Amino acid sequence: MDGTVPAGLLASVRERRPLVHHITNSVTINDCANITICTGAAPVMAEAPEEVAEMVAAAGALVLNIGTLSAVQVEAMLIAGRRANELGIPVVVDPVGAGATTFRTGTVQRLLEALDVAVLKGNAGEIGVLAGTGGSVRGVDSGGVAGDPVETARECARVTGTVVAMTGEVDIVVDGKRAYLVRNGDPAMDRLSGTGCMAASMVGAFAAVADDYAVSSAAALAAFGRAGERAAMAGARGPYSFRTALFDELAGLEPRDLAEHARIEEL
Amino acid sequence: MDGTVPAGLLASVRERRPLVHHITNSVTINDCANITICTGAAPVMAEAPEEVAEMVAAAGALVLNIGTLSAVQVEAMLIAGRRANELGIPVVVDPVGAGATTFRTGTVQRLLEALDVAVLKGNAGEIGVLAGTGGSVRGVDSGGVAGDPVETARECARVTGTVVAMTGEVDIVVDGKRAYLVRNGDPAMDRLSGTGCMAASMVGAFAAVADDYAVSSAAALAAFGRAGERAAMAGARGPYSFRTALFDELAGLEPRDLAEHARIEEL
Amino acid sequence: MDGTVPAGLLASVRERRPLVHHITNSVTINDCANITICTGAAPVMAEAPEEVAEMVAAAGALVLNIGTLSAVQVEAMLIAGRRANELGIPVVVDPVGAGATTFRTGTVQRLLEALDVAVLKGNAGEIGVLAGTGGSVRGVDSGGVAGDPVETARECARVTGTVVAMTGEVDIVVDGKRAYLVRNGDPAMDRLSGTGCMAASMVGAFAAVADDYAVSSAAALAAFGRAGERAAMAGARGPYSFRTALFDELAGLEPRDLAEHARIEEL
Numbered sequence: 001m002d003g004t005v006p007a008g009l010l011a012s013v014r015e016r017r018p019l020v021h022h023i024t025n026s027v028t029i030n031d032c033a034n035i036t037i038c039t040g041a042a043p044v045m046a047e048a049p050e051e052v053a054e055m056v057a058a059a060g061a062l063v064l065n066i067g068t069l070s071a072v073q074v075e076a077m078l079i080a081g082r083r084a085n086e087l088g089i090p091v092v093v094d095p096v097g098a099g100a101t102t103f104r105t106g107t108v109q110r111l112l113e114a115l116d117v118a119v120l121k122g123n124a125g126e127i128g129v130l131a132g133t134g135g136s137v138r139g140v141d142s143g144g145v146a147g148d149p150v151e152t153a154r155e156c157a158r159v160t161g162t163v164v165a166m167t168g169e170v171d172i173v174v175d176g177k178r179a180y181l182v183r184n185g186d187p188a189m190d191r192l193s194g195t196g197c198m199a200a201s202m203v204g205a206f207a208a209v210a211d212d213y214a215v216s217s218a219a220a221l222a223a224f225g226r227a228g229e230r231a232a233m234a235g236a237r238g239p240y241s242f243r244t245a246l247f248d249e250l251a252g253l254e255p256r257d258l259a260e261h262a263r264i265e266e267l
Numbered sequence: 268m269d270g271t272v273p274a275g276l277l278a279s280v281r282e283r284r285p286l287v288h289h290i291t292n293s294v295t296i297n298d299c300a301n302i303t304i305c306t307g308a309a310p311v312m313a314e315a316p317e318e319v320a321e322m323v324a325a326a327g328a329l330v331l332n333i334g335t336l337s338a339v340q341v342e343a344m345l346i347a348g349r350r351a352n353e354l355g356i357p358v359v360v361d362p363v364g365a366g367a368t369t370f371r372t373g374t375v376q377r378l379l380e381a382l383d384v385a386v387l388k389g390n391a392g393e394i395g396v397l398a399g400t401g402g403s404v405r406g407v408d409s410g411g412v413a414g415d416p417v418e419t420a421r422e423c424a425r426v427t428g429t430v431v432a433m434t435g436e437v438d439i440v441v442d443g444k445r446a447y448l449v450r451n452g453d454p455a456m457d458r459l460s461g462t463g464c465m466a467a468s469m470v471g472a473f474a475a476v477a478d479d480y481a482v483s484s485a486a487a488l489a490a491f492g493r494a495g496e497r498a499a500m501a502g503a504r505g506p507y508s509f510r511t512a513l514f515d516e517l518a519g520l521e522p523r524d525l526a527e528h529a530r531i532e533e534l
Numbered sequence: 535m536d537g538t539v540p541a542g543l544l545a546s547v548r549e550r551r552p553l554v555h556h557i558t559n560s561v562t563i564n565d566c567a568n569i570t571i572c573t574g575a576a577p578v579m580a581e582a583p584e585e586v587a588e589m590v591a592a593a594g595a596l597v598l599n600i601g602t603l604s605a606v607q608v609e610a611m612l613i614a615g616r617r618a619n620e621l622g623i624p625v626v627v628d629p630v631g632a633g634a635t636t637f638r639t640g641t642v643q644r645l646l647e648a649l650d651v652a653v654l655k656g657n658a659g660e661i662g663v664l665a666g667t668g669g670s671v672r673g674v675d676s677g678g679v680a681g682d683p684v685e686t687a688r689e690c691a692r693v694t695g696t697v698v699a700m701t702g703e704v705d706i707v708v709d710g711k712r713a714y715l716v717r718n719g720d721p722a723m724d725r726l727s728g729t730g731c732m733a734a735s736m737v738g739a740f741a742a743v744a745d746d747y748a749v750s751s752a753a754a755l756a757a758f759g760r761a762g763e764r765a766a767m768a769g770a771r772g773p774y775s776f777r778t779a780l781f782d783e784l785a786g787l788e789p790r791d792l793a794e795h796a797r798i799e800e801l
Binding site: 026030037044045046047048051055059072234245246248249 | 293295297334338370371406407408458460503
Binding site for chain 3: 286288293296297300301304305309310311312313314315317318321322325326339501510511512513514515516518519
């Protein structure tokens, strides 16, 4: 994919500043709010069943993250998701820890059955579990998949009917037909809590200004990865300095830099 | 207002180290705890209905922030607020996202009816909504007010019977009679999640050592703004570095620096 | 205690990367996740009663922190704790604010009665309250103990049947027989929110690779304190820069540095 595509989407996010409604976990909720702002969009976190249908109606995208899910949160996700579907607002699901417990796996399956999900963004283990082809998840960390990652992602897309964005050293984005490999990023991003959640927020922000969610997901992951590359070049003293630099670099990321350095390959 | 007034209040906070009891949102709860410490006060976050009446009795101020409210949290706010009222402990309300959903607007109105609120601290849109004169709120962001901001704040103070602290490029603090404009601050503070919530924590910490809540609110906002000015001078590489500097500068803010640089104008 | 002992345990944590299951407060939950990663272990936060028994079965340690407890969270703590006990997984309890409210004190006593707790890690005030010998707690801050801190810790260990890790300027770790003083650390650690919670996460990570929980707790506190000493040497501009440096230094802490600089004295 030509770098001008992600660059154009990044410019659109900043111009239109879409509201990204999150129902998310309490571990990385602040990271998600700040990464959304640094991307150029506007975050709102709201999960009371009393208000989510009204809140999502003003949003450009809805991000559902099950990192610290509870029964009442699942109820709110279903209410918000149904309303988003009615209004044509894209829904992004981050199946944090699917495969680690029956409650998590079952909740994701319930969301996938009840809602028209635009993008399912997970790590390799989570996607493998949801594809039904075998994946290993320990806590919220991926233990990898049984077979070829691209085929696993394709199978997950086939089974779920969504765009699948599988993050890893190389990110893989597939829908029923196409497959993109995103080679941006830095290994230091794996040594932080929350980078997976942040990636989902960015996928939401980009989906809010796009029609093609496979393209917008690949673009979002390239932008996040490019910010990570620039943060690594800035010379952090450790993972927490790197984290600060990651937010700073994303906020300052120029579309023309992304146009030049995005590395998205279509298979 | 002479700069020695906010300087004296800052010195009092540090000397008396009041406990500031928060019932607040999960997005910025850590920011609020750390900003309270950097101001010189002691934060405690507790929201179980079983314990809030007992906890607030030890506090110098109570801060109620509806950023991620739930029905049970509202119940806890009412219990804690009533007990604070009985004990003469000032209650600060931050109406995050009032106007964005009926649940948020209704909750703030319920708090205002049930409790004797000392200070209502919101952005322009939220205050306009609560004044009933028209305000625009998108998610948790202000879309501005219909008419003159100072008149909007005055009307809100008249309707609610509270001190109103309306944050923005220039902060406006009014009660039934007086109006203060606070011109400290830096535009970078708007590019972070949580600065509004942090401002409410500081308003709480300053109220805990004051009798005149209009004066203490203006002083708190001047101190926060001055820390932002110093953070900007420190030369941050981006918004997250700026955030680190904001906490650092507030912790190191000398009362004499604030005495010299506070810019609080009485209208 | 010879410095090679904590150094060996730190190396074990990094080699085995145990999963540390937290049921914890919303204020410092992100800090706990990141400090666990920087220590070399893998955090997972899960508190739905529906899933905690299944999640804890994959963990090397369970950390229960009552900083923002709720009735449903206590239920989850009991379910997870009982399962951990069945499986021989060490349970660490952080009694945040015990003594400040009846609900907190009562919850800790309930956990101690229902569960076989491996380590009780608290500040002096909390431990004094739980020892029944007198302790003062204001919000979540220690106001100190009535008598000698070592005797207070010993009495708490006797009453509760746990290893007691009492943090402070000098950390005290006792069981029924032994007592260790840990002299690592820096005063700047007290000017941050969450260092007590982070210490509990580290105590959990070290317990996951040890059989002797008094030794592993002293080792964890020495490692955390050593990271703080190195952070202070790095020359932070204020408490938030120090915080960044603390995470960075812990992530980069070499076992041989800890072997040389750990200051653990057996009484």
